[in-house]
Amino acid sequence: MKNIYFTAGPAELNPKFEEFMRQAIDEQIGSISHRSGQFRKIYQHCVENLRTLMNIPASSGIFFTGSASEVWERILLNLVEHESFHLVNGSFSDKFYKYAVSAQKFAHKFEKPIGEGFSYGEIEVPEYAELICVTQNETSTGVQMREADIHKLKRSNQKRLMAVDMVSSAPIPELDLDLIDTAFFSVQKAFGLPAGLGVWIANEKCLEKAKRLAKYDGVTIGAHHNLPVLWKNYETYETPATPNVLGIYLLGKVAEEMNKTGIETIRKETDEKAKKIYKYLETSNLCSIAVKNPEHRSKTVVVADTKKSSKGIIEALKEKNMIVGSGYGPNKDTQIRISNFPSNTMEQIDMLIAALKAME
Amino acid sequence: MKNIYFTAGPAELNPKFEEFMRQAIDEQIGSISHRSGQFRKIYQHCVENLRTLMNIPASSGIFFTGSASEVWERILLNLVEHESFHLVNGSFSDKFYKYAVSAQKFAHKFEKPIGEGFSYGEIEVPEYAELICVTQNETSTGVQMREADIHKLKRSNQKRLMAVDMVSSAPIPELDLDLIDTAFFSVQKAFGLPAGLGVWIANEKCLEKAKRLAKYDGVTIGAHHNLPVLWKNYETYETPATPNVLGIYLLGKVAEEMNKTGIETIRKETDEKAKKIYKYLETSNLCSIAVKNPEHRSKTVVVADTKKSSKGIIEALKEKNMIVGSGYGPNKDTQIRISNFPSNTMEQIDMLIAALKAME
Numbered sequence: 068m069k070n071i072y073f074t075a076g077p078a079e080l081n082p083k084f085e086e087f088m089r090q091a092i093d094e095q096i097g098s099i100s101h102r103s104g105q106f107r108k109i110y111q112h113c114v115e116n117l118r119t120l121m122n123i124p125a126s127s128g129i130f131f132t133g134s135a136s137e138v139w140e141r142i143l144l145n146l147v148e149h150e151s152f153h154l155v156n157g158s159f160s161d162k163f164y165k166y167a168v169s170a171q172k173f174a175h176k177f178e179k180p181i182g183e184g185f186s187y188g189e190i191e192v193p194e195y196a197e198l199i200c201v202t203q204n205e206t207s208t209g210v211q212m213r214e215a216d217i218h219k220l221k222r223s224n225q226k227r228l229m230a231v232d233m234v235s236s237a238p239i240p241e242l243d244l245d246l247i248d249t250a251f252f253s254v255q256k257a258f259g260l261p262a263g264l265g266v267w268i269a270n271e272k273c274l275e276k277a278k279r280l281a282k283y284d285g286v287t288i289g290a291h292h293n294l295p296v297l298w299k300n301y302e303t304y305e306t307p308a309t310p311n312v313l314g315i316y317l318l319g320k321v322a323e324e325m326n327k328t329g330i331e332t333i334r335k336e337t338d339e340k341a342k343k344i345y346k347y348l349e350t351s352n353l354c355s356i357a358v359k360n361p362e363h364r365s366k367t368v369v370v371a372d373t374k375k376s377s378k379g380i381i382e383a384l385k386e387k388n389m390i391v392g393s394g395y396g397p398n399k400d401t402q403i404r405i406s407n408f409p410s411n412t413m414e415q416i417d418m419l420i421a422a423l424k425a426m427e
Numbered sequence: 428m429k430n431i432y433f434t435a436g437p438a439e440l441n442p443k444f445e446e447f448m449r450q451a452i453d454e455q456i457g458s459i460s461h462r463s464g465q466f467r468k469i470y471q472h473c474v475e476n477l478r479t480l481m482n483i484p485a486s487s488g489i490f491f492t493g494s495a496s497e498v499w500e501r502i503l504l505n506l507v508e509h510e511s512f513h514l515v516n517g518s519f520s521d522k523f524y525k526y527a528v529s530a531q532k533f534a535h536k537f538e539k540p541i542g543e544g545f546s547y548g549e550i551e552v553p554e555y556a557e558l559i560c561v562t563q564n565e566t567s568t569g570v571q572m573r574e575a576d577i578h579k580l581k582r583s584n585q586k587r588l589m590a591v592d593m594v595s596s597a598p599i600p601e602l603d604l605d606l607i608d609t610a611f612f613s614v615q616k617a618f619g620l621p622a623g624l625g626v627w628i629a630n631e632k633c634l635e636k637a638k639r640l641a642k643y644d645g646v647t648i649g650a651h652h653n654l655p656v657l658w659k660n661y662e663t664y665e666t667p668a669t670p671n672v673l674g675i676y677l678l679g680k681v682a683e684e685m686n687k688t689g690i691e692t693i694r695k696e697t698d699e700k701a702k703k704i705y706k707y708l709e710t711s712n713l714c715s716i717a718v719k720n721p722e723h724r725s726k727t728v729v730v731a732d733t734k735k736s737s738k739g740i741i742e743a744l745k746e747k748n749m750i751v752g753s754g755y756g757p758n759k760d761t762q763i764r765i766s767n768f769p770s771n772t773m774e775q776i777d778m779l780i781a782a783l784k785a786m787e
Binding site: 069070072074076077078079084085088091092095096097098099101102132133134135136137139140156165166167168169170171253255260261262263265285287289290291292293306308309310311312313314390392 | 429430432434436437438439440444445452455456457458459460461479492493495496497500501503523525526527528529530531613615618620621622623624645647648649650651652653667668669671672673674750752
């Protein structure tokens with residue numbers, strides 16, 4: 068019997084994954100040259116469908132990397148000469164901050180305890196910060212930052228660049244990518260695909276900054292996947308190095324499928340499923356909602372405090388072929404994490420809630 | 428009708444690719460956590476099979492990246508404080524050199540014209556070079572450097588580190604990885620898998636150097652996939668970021684399959700097929716061997732000068748469902764490139780030669 072994955076990524080695969088993989092095998096996608104017209108069409112198809120799905124402006128470039136973690140480094144090298152500013156409230160936003168330190172940038176952070184989020188009004192951006200780094204959905208804690216707060220933060224910082232980590236939420240948040248300078252995600256979360264592909268969206272202001280930094284003495288924008296080289300190749304739907312061609316093909320297919328359903332429908336379903344999970348957790352004897360402020364609760368990764376060790380719950384669900392994640396880091400034994408991605412159907416969510424209820 | 432790919436990568440897939448992919452789908456490899464015991468077993472299985480196949484010492488670490496190009500940068504950041512030295516005789520060895528320049532290293536090169544290779548006796552390593560960068564098989568020109576020459580070069584430079592690019596030849600060359608400090612390849616060449624995974628092998632001397640450089644002011648070993656972090660994770664068969672889990676699974680399966688055949692047999696077959704292609708080219712009226720020195724002719728990527736435009740030959744072969752590559756860069760119209768990877772069977776090579784003969 069197959070498992071149902073409610074894990075925050077790698078995650079339950081898109082219901083059409085096998086069909087798309089079968090098509091890829093039939094079309095010999097694993098063998099085609101990344102310098103061929105066939106590949107350029109695959110890149111273009113993927114980009115066009117992502118643009119529709121996420122309302123990405125035509126003037127922004129869309130690039131492929133090995134992972135979203137790679138994008139953290141590329142953003143810091145290409146967009147920051149001296150200072151970055153990070154909103155940190157969990158392991159992944161902290162990793163973004165630590166990448167900045169390793170890249171020898173002067174990195175500022177505004178840190179919140181685990182389970183807490185950020186609202187616009189409380190954020191003071193350091194005077195010389197060139198880049199504001201926001202993690203829209205903190206996968207480790209199930210905390211999200213609302214789109215409206217992110218938009219206000221950018222509007223009041225027009226002269227700085229803003230980067231938004233959408234790793235475990237894209238394409239669900241209604242982020243204004245006309246306003247935000249750069250954003251990125253990986254495919255093994257809400258897109259329901261195997262890991263091994265990061266997607267980086269950046270506007271022309273990012274490109275200008277990278278080109279300017281490349282001319283400065285003592286600053287490196289990196290040799291591999293730097294923004295000017297990625298952009299130049301992207302203009303003809305090519306890549307500087309051999310990319311994960313199969314991954315790009317599959318992402319294009321999934322994005323196309325999502326566009327057929329319509330992003331509004333997907334967002335509405337995500338909201339409904341999230342409400343159902345949180346509603347159950349409000350009255351559960353087994354676990355409770357970890358994120359106290361309803362405005363900061365993630366729609367795609369629900370974190371619950373468990374009243375006994377999370378291990379027992381995880382194992383009991385596994386016996387019923389349902390896989391949920393443990394808490395992250397220090398909360399491994401006291402929390403569970405439940406994905407609410409588009410591949411997790413309402414029927415699956417109902418089954419999970421029923422299984423949790425049966426354990427009470 | 429399916430195409431047969433004689434391209435230098437992406438290339439003809441391993442004959443068992445579909446079977447292994449089917450197994451991966453059945454085992455839900457696309458959904459499993461990269462922090463699970465199941466993933467650690469996949470990493471370990473892959474590493475153990477690569478170790479057997481390529482005779483990699485137990486003391487060396489084996490790591491996964493998004494591509495071999497990524498490894499170029501990681502090697503330069505982690506193993507070079509000031510100066511690197513590059514043997515350049517084509518587009519890919521030149522890119523390795525240019526990555527060093529972009530990474531702001533003082534990069535020396537010894538350059539040869541297209542189609543020429545390097546022998547040990549003629550190489551003078553600059554006095555302060557910390558790292559010697561050798562491209563064992565230059566994919567753009569079909570020139571290889573013999574294992575014995577590489578070994579002599581390292582033996583006479585014991586105090587420097589040596590990096591060998593085996594991108595389009597691994598696991599065919601009999602390189603002494605006890606002697607060579609670091610080597611790397613990608614999976615879409617001789618392993619016959621879809622692109623999206625680089626493999627980096629490094630010994631403890633590399634780790635020591637990276638750790639030393641990390642302590643120096645003004646030197647960065649990189650934030651993403653730096654060697655100490657990759658190594659620490661590797662010790663428990665983990666990865667710092669979510670890797671291409673499916674790619675690692677498939678590589679382990681292909682390496683296991685190659686071990687069943689035995690590397691000696693695979694090398695012998697590669698030799699026999701290469702001899703057959705070169706023998707045909709010696710007397711062909713259509714094309715001739717591009718690499719004049721027999722000792723420098725690649726066993727895995729055969730490059731031929733075409734007597735008329737390569738385009739006609741490539742298109743005529745395509746009509747027979749055989750895909751060969753054009754020349755690289757400036758030689759696009761005057762050369763063809765033919766892969767001789769383990770996935771290209773003797774039967775396929777015979778078909779290709781017959782088709783070329785029929786065109787004469």
